[in-house]
Amino acid sequence: MSFRFPRWGRKKNKSKGPPAANKYYPNGAGVPRAPPSAPGRTYSTGSDYQAQQPWQSNGTMPPAPATAGADFQHSGQRPAPPSNRGPPLPFSHPLYAMDAEGMIHLKATGKGLDDSDLAVHQDEIINTVVKYVQDSMRKELGFREVFIPANSTPEAPVKANVFVSRNYETCKKLLVFVAVSRGLYPGLWSRGLVLHAGVKSGSMLEYFRKAIDEGFGIIVANPNKNVIVMRDGKQRLQIPGSSSPEEHMDSLWDSYVARSAARRVYFLGYSYGGVLIKYLLQSRGDQLMRRNGAIALIESSHRIEDGDSQSVKSILAHRTMYWESNDQPFQTKLDGDAPHRTGCTCLSAGRPPRAHANHYYVTAFCINKIQDALFRFLDTRDATTYVAGEKPVPEPPASAPALMGNGAAPNGQQMQRQESSRREANNSKMGSSEKHCNLCLFHFTLFDRRHHCRMCHRAVCNACSRDRLFLPGSSTAQRVCTECATEGPRANQAPTQPPPNYPRFNRTASDAVATTNQPVTDPAQTRNRSDTQMSNQGRSESNAQPPGNSKLSVEDFDLLKVIGKGAFGKVMLVRKKVPDGSANPNAIYAMKVLKKASVFAKNQVEHTKSERRILRDIDHPFVVRLRYAFQNEDKLYLVMDYYNGGSLFFHLRKSRKFSEKRARFYAAQLLMSMSHLHELNIAYRDLKLENILMDDKGFIALTDFGLSKENVDVPDGAKTFCGTAEYIAPELLKGLPYGKAVDWWGFGTLLYEMMTGQTPFFDRNRKRMFHNILHRDVVFTQAFSEDAKDLLTGLLRRDPAKRLGSGPSGVQEIMDHPFFATIDFDKLLKREVEPPFKPVVNSEADTGNVANIFTREMARDSPVTQELGATHRAQAHFDGFTYMPGNEHLN
Structure with a gap:
């Protein structure tokens, strides 16, 4: 339907006379400036919804009404200009x-x-609204x-x-x-x-x-x-x-x-x-x-x-x-x-x-x-x-109505009902398709190609995957679908197999380490860390039985929740079944599932086997213990103790920083666990808050030995560049051979972080951060006591030979430092010391201290996608992997 601006413009202008010329009406009489077009030029008045009409032949734009719409009120501090x-x-x-x-x-x-x-x-509806x-x-x-x-x-x-x-x-x-x-x-x-x-x-x-x-x-x-x-x-x-x-x-x-x-x-x-x-x-x-x-x-x-x-x-x-x-x-x-x-x-x-x-x-x-x-x-x-001129405005009480821009309350229940209905429609109609978007049903074409959510793996269009999240192990934000970004994967969603052409990350060996047995924190809080963290590449399942003589399989466990993801698989909370097939409420574990093909393709075979050996052999109250290890044709399974108190990273982000007393308590336990590793000639090489788990009593344990190096019995027994960027010791950055002293540098970095909330040399630019590690002095705030300053100065010496803990007495140098004078290490080892903090835990299987972005996902052992044709080749590299108490000679 055609229209002419002058007609409705004059009809709605209720002013008694024409306004004077000003910056809004330079021509006076309510007529704004003319456009640069030639007289009689025709413009489109609606892309696909309106017939095209010419403007006035004199080239001027139609007059505007003198009054504003009744529904708008100017709320700025300055007087509103003429409408x-x-x-x-x-x-x-x-x-x-x-x-x-x-x-x-x-x-x-x-x-x-x-x-x-x-x-x-x-x-x-969209066409009507656009019009x-x-x-x-x-x-x-x-x-x-x-x-x-x-x-x-x-x-x-x-x-x-x-x-x-x-x-x-x-x-x-x-x-x-x-x-x-x-x-x-x-x-x-x-x-x-x-x-x-x-x-x-x-x-x-x-x-x-x-x-x-x-x-x-x-x-x-x-x-x-x-x-x-x-x-x-x-x-x-x-x-x-x-x-x-x-x-x-x-x-x-x-x-x-x-x-x-x-x-x-x-x-x-x-x-x-x-x-x-x-x-x-x-x-x-x-x-x-x-x-x-x-x-x-x-x-x-x-x-x-x-x-x-x-x-x-x-x-x-x-x-x-x-x-x-x-x-x-x-x-x-x-x-x-x-x-x-x-x-x-x-x-x-x-x-x-x-x-x-x-x-x-x-x-x-x-x-x-x-x-x-x-x-x-x-x-x-x-x-x-x-x-500087804006003051934070306190939020209204929770009972107050939700006010939108002009003070109107939104129809929240209606929006919630529509969103729920939309998800139900998706659940009933789609399953998982590769031909159309699994959220909006848009059909993919050559020009509008599919993307895959890095969490649920469903095929989605660009519009439905514009959100980016920092998933554990990723140094950059990863594409996720709108649904996973806002609510996590749907609990009732059927598992989806990643398509054969599903994009894979090209990551270095140091990036592709095995997953920890718990997630570190909510991805929205995850910092830009690299190297040992893990990218989310897929969920995998296989119903095949374990090869060889192993009598244990994934069927012997109830899969409860997903509690973490990694480059080669995921970590699930599981319950071991008793022989008659019923569930044992007390046998709660964390099961790490690794895809063999991915481990093989990323040259992580030895690291994975080393992690299994270390977890099996170490028996220490402050180190996570391996309970079972088994495999099938496609995957490896590590079953470990589940620590339901969360990670130190999780708790530090909630507390912002720890008191010196609390930091000392955690540091003392780490000191004993690191000492035990060093006595076995194992360099840990990846000490960070994310790898330290807490139990329901408030005691901690070290986990994730994917980067650990065995048989490091000399000061220069390792050469591999690996670790997390913020904690890397100077000798690694210089390309020098190194020994167990790298762990004391990481220990000092972690202690500093616990007391301030940030590592001592952190910078968003990795090159500058590495420069800081090599050259910048440590800056101490008022949060540090003199004993803490002296301890950290000794731990963060750039010369590994002069670093505290590298002397003839080894770890005893650190334990004897005045900073730990109040710690009774014997009682602490027996867990006879009262922890300064106790996490909120309601049950053995409680996941309240785990990021809910993982726990919302359905726990399934999903089918594996063959990668690089490597599964059958990888099989031979995992002989001797399977472990059960009392039977260590299985596959």
Whole structure:
């Protein structure tokens, strides 16, 4: 249906006379500046939803109403400028209605949309919302469409449409909106938000209104439009200048942003949009630096890299602000992973009031909560100045209603019901398909290829796998599907076999060590550690019986929960069955499952066999004990004691740092366990908090001997470069042969970390961190006593021959140090000392101190995918692996 702006513009203008000329109405009489187009040029007023209409023949834009929409209230501190937009459009559709919160429901029933409604009406709902949003952009806000390539006409079949405000070429400050996901249209944050959180949260309309009232010109990028499917459905043509999201951003800058008269160019990015904004900083850095205003990012997925230019890092550090939902109060400056990952100043959007919030609810909360704060930052431009002027806002009581951006309470129950229904629909319809996305049913094509979630291995599209998590053992964030990122793998999900072409990581031998028998912590808290940590590559199962004469198999255990994952398999909480087949409630263990083909391919055969020997032979109260070891055709199984108190890394992250008394207690136990290893000529080589487990009484035990070196009876008996970056001793960095003294360097590093919350030489840049290890002096804070300083100074000597613990008396040098004067080592060895901390444990099989991202996954021994044809070759390398008490001569 066609329309003319002048007609509705004059009808809604209730002012008594024309306004005077000003920066918003430079021509006076309510008529804004004319666009640069030639008279009579035709523009598109809707990509696929509206007939195209010419503008006025004199080339001017239609007048805007003098009053703002009734539903908007300016909440900034400055007086609102004259409104440059019309009243909001009513939502009109024969089947659907929109409530005050923007939630779509069926007119016939008046109820919200459930899974069956979404399955049938999803595309129609999206098309209806897109038409409503883009009509609002044109009629209410005065946007128009331009195209890439810039010389395209509305009739051109191959083009990408971009929306611009009427004043984008003449404004003093220009704001570019960037959001990216599959099937997304300009004006929306995401399709999922529209369907599950409503139009108000899923569209950019509220932000457009705010930006116009703040005097911004606006450009809405469309980086999702890269190809055109011809009518026959067989031919797909790439759009010149927009064949990829990156090329689209370059063309957008060259064709429209660069030509604007704006002195300052601002960017607002959501999710993957932050990646494209960072790309533009790199590709158009010099031009952008001269006009850079500020960058606001909402839950951006970009990362700062070592290879980024200094100008990019500077802009991200000083002119960029990042918001995410967090347990911290609103506007609290965040530390830890977020600023390290993004290179930006990061603020909390607060915690959603609802205890169990799904992904869409949390995102909607964040987008609505930060709107006013975001525009205050754009006005300030400098991150440091802005943070100094903002005060954290305490969260309202849990009983208070959840307020969205303008104070309206979201329909939380409806959103929760829709999310639950969507998952149920997925469960019943999909199983696990390689032909379409297992979340949104999008069919994969040559151009829209499948991805695989690194947690559940389901095939998903790009839009459903934009989340990244730091999984244990990965130094970079890994792709996970939206469902695993927000709620963990579904407990009732059938196991999925990784496809034959499932992508594998190329990792060094030091990266591919065996898993620990418990996860270290929640992946969102995991630091950027490397070398001995493990990447999640897959779950595997085999129903084959163990070869040889072994009478023990995985069938002899009840698989309870997943408690960790690693490069070669996973770790599960298990219960051993009694001979009659019933469960034994007291026989709770941690079972590490390793895929033989992966171990063989990563040259970890000897490390794995060494770990099995060490675990079998060592009997010490502060070392994890091996109970069983067996194998089948494809996999190895190590069954060990389960420590239900969690890891020291888990508890340190909760406590931030330990008191000197508590750190001394743990250090004394480690000292005795390390001494026992050294007496057996074993160098541990991987001492870190993640490898130290706690039992229900508060005592600790050392685990994960995948990097341990046997027969190290001379000071220079090892040469392999391995370990975790933060704990590596200087002699390894220098490439020198080394001995057991490397463990005392790691011991000192770990003791320092327990007392401060951070290792002594840590830096996000690994090269700088290694430089610090080799050259920088240790910095002691007030948290250290004089005895602690003296002990750490001795342990962190760069010359291994002078390092404390390397003298003739060995470990006794450390035990005799005044720092341990209050420790009775004999009583401690007998566990007759009262621990300073006791974890909360409710039962032998309690997993409350394990990251729930693992425990939510169903425990199954899933089928293995043959890798490199190596399984049959690997078999011979594990002779003598199987171990059961009283029978050590099995396979």
